[in-house]
Amino acid sequence: MSSAAKTPIFLTGATGYIGGSVLQRLLQHPNADNFDITVIVRNAEKAKILESKFGVKVVVGTHQDLDKLETLAENAHVVFHCADADDLPAAQAILSGLRKRHAKLGDLPILIHTSGTGELTDDARGMYATDTIYSDLNVEQIKSIPPTAFHRNVDLTIMEADEQGYVRAHIILPSTIYGISEGPLFEAGVSNPHSIQIPLLIKGSLDRKRAGIVGLGKALWPDVHINDVADLYIVLFDSAVSNPEKTGHGWEGFYFGENGEHSWYQISRAIGEAMVELGLTDDPEPTPFSTDELIKYFGSEAAGNYSGSNSRCRADRGRSIGWKPRYTTDDMLKSIKPEVIAFKKKLEEKA
Template sequence: MSQVKTNFFLTGATGYIGGTVLTRFLAHPRANSFQFTVLVRDPKKAEVFKELGVTAVVGSHSDAELVERLASQADVVISIADCDDVGAAKATLQGLRKRGASGTVPIFIHTSGAGVIFDDAKGIHSDAMIYDDSDADQIETIAPTQMHRDVDLLITAADTEGYIKSYIIVPTSVWGLATGRLVDSGVQNPHSMLIPILVKAALDRGQAGMVGEGKNIWHNVEIHELADLYITVYDKIVADPDTGHGRNGFYFGESGKHLLYAVSKEIGTALVALKKSDSAEPTMFTQADLNKYFRGSSFLGSNSRCRATRARAIGWKPTKSTSDMLASIRPEMEVLIKKNTGSAT
């Protein structure tokens, strides 16, 4: 008798977070009972996924009809692509509504972003609201105009309607080089966004930089431990269908916190060690720098403060610290330099 499989539709499979999450699921103890479908643009990458036993559909997230169809066939959707893509979110929800009409309420695990709790500190202070993922009333005070919030609200509204169960994972500053089968096969991006963007700016300007005085605080999480949070959430849902969802279904991914200054200073120290700069001390980004490297935005000067109380309560156990994050900067910088120049020195 053939085994009944759980059908997953995962978006963002070639990305830093999405590829790492998929790799973790493919190594899950019950992986033989999972069937994953991913949506990719590159036919060559699609072939690699197929070799790994993953159904790969070539297409775009902007193809609403395709996204809706794939979601309608899924028991579980895990979205880890563009968390601001309202069109893709609506198409996914429409597909899940159709799936739910068959009598089983599907699961939607969505990836939001740390921008949902950004302020506008511009690097001047760290005094900011600390959001707790176990406090649904506090989460609901986040303004609907906040970054990423429009998509989050669409998804929790669908949960309130009852045709899905939604779980929103909010990664903080994700760090570390991703590893695993998808990285080895060349289909997955192994780099985060935040530290590399600061590294690339520092290499170009010859000195580490920061927004304002670098006094703002972000929380952080190591990439593989973040992927473990997705596994923990899914396993908890299976073990206990009453696991917090909807307004009670926000899960922050955080295991440490840092000042922007500390990250920039570590970048500066690495620059000096690699003979790319004469000074380890970061300097303030000018408006011209912000325009050149960050599209004019001072978002790196914001505070993004939270507690992963609910995430830990369901069994997530991250162990990596801010010290580990800081220690990862020089090795990743060396990889980035080698990719760009063919040499780490």
């Protein structure tokens, strides 16, 4: 690529929580004029808004349109894959496109893929905290994560691609992301402003009129604000583009997103306190979800028990390239009441 050419960027998940936040950062980037950004979205109305209001190129399609994903990746020097961390066919289509690009142009494309610290979970069911803490600078520890772990089959496929040398692959693994996203893309109704983990607990708690918890809530997870996560993508992107030799990729390219950790009890208790303040319950103390409730609120017992698992890590690698997260676990706990208010309002609008 000549220095005069714009950097072609392809991003998935533009209408989502993470993808929307990353796209917003790219549009506000100091070098935004040098970016040629393309996204794929299902919704034709949102596509129109992205094109007319934000100047983004849009292909209307889904992640099941593997031929489109492959072509869009082939046409990009940088791919931000911010959508489903468990969609192996989609990841394979993106890698296939990047392989074609490398073969055709000799370009070494950059992939920034989204996974999650769900990879580190156990089956604690809220009954204990683990002593095992992962560091993303500890490559042998990262390699030791079993292939059966959440998200791992996709991550291993991406590692293989990096080893084959046709892509520089980086994987960001956010933890419990929190905060209601704000900014032009969210105000325009293009992107989803809410996370998944804490809102699932809130919605279940509102329905049962008492804060719910898995087991005793003793297990520990890291947390990270949506603004800090979006910053991590941009810090990594800037580093990968301007200083590739000093930016870890492949097995040295795992970047955890965390800035503190919490117990599940702390989250459920904060939900309970918010519900008491809003007159939705008379007792802030959470009570355990029954098996039937786990199925009702999370889709299955196993999915519910995920909210009682341990996942402990330290984001050492991101910090080593200049990432400076600002929000703490205290901020996470303070963010819960506004989320409870938001979901209470949504329930009232449906009623």
